[in-house]
Amino acid sequence: MSLAGKVALVTGAGTGIGKGVAIALAQRGAKVAISYNSSDAGAKDTQEKIDEIGGESVIVRANVAYKNEIDTMVKQVAEHFGSIDILVNNAALQLNFNFYDHDEDTFDRLMNINLKGYWQCIQAVVPYMKPKGSGRIINISSVHGKRPTDFDTVYSMTKGGIKMLARESAIELAKYGITVNTIEPGAVNVGQQGTKETKPIVPAEVAEKMKKEARDIRKKFPMGRNGLPSDVGSLVCYIASDESEFMTGSSIRIDGASMLL
Secondary structure (H helix, E strand, O other), rough: OOOOOOEEEOOEEEEEEHHHHHHHHHHOOOOOEEEEOOOOOHHEEEEEEHOOOOHHHHHEEEOOOHHHHHHHHHHHOOOOOOOOOOEOOOOOOOOOHHHHHHHHHHHHHHHHHHHHHHHHHHHHHHHHHHHHOEEEEEOOOOOOHHHOOOOOOHHHHHHHHHHHHHHHHHHHHHHOOOOEEEEOOOEEEOOOOOOOOOOOOOOHHHHHHHHHHHHHHHHOOOOOOOOOOHHHHHHHHHHOOOOHHHOOOOOEEEOOOHOOO
């Protein structure tokens, strides 16, 4: 599943899921634009990890709440790499506020970044995809846009809106060979960026406690762990590849079956 020769723009790529996605794309040969807003050190770390695997990347800064910054970011990427083939809309704000903790300001901030930002990023990259007759737009949403929980109401509203943004734009952009799909991750351990972790030797009593905790976590996470950014990254790479050209307007849940409980 090679992405050699493709150019990918990943928003929010300095930390968490975005970092894992950017690295996964680079591992498969894509040239990656690492977009960030405030995590300058994180963006540099992402680039260093891409350099270590022999990948090619560029760092661009933008607050996706503002159209002028989005337009500048996209122009910089297109000028640097010559095109844009893949957009991964990932940059998001998560406040974890209760219903009555939100006010107009926090509502607008979440909507402007998590939903309007996705919409305007799509608008900005499509002119570079249309002449080629192809393109991949991948929106990172959440299981919170699918199932009601005792979670941040406004955040969940933005994630539900992302699904409809993808569905509607998938219909309109299909004639240009551009696909638009949504990924809905469950809980993701953003503190881990790899799929393999080495474990130190621990005393027997600690090992037994770890086994018990592993059993307990299966009550909520059937596979015994949270997701990793690399799990999402692998799915992004498939959707970004030529192998998925007939899939558009889809929403794919990736949560280790936790939503089934």
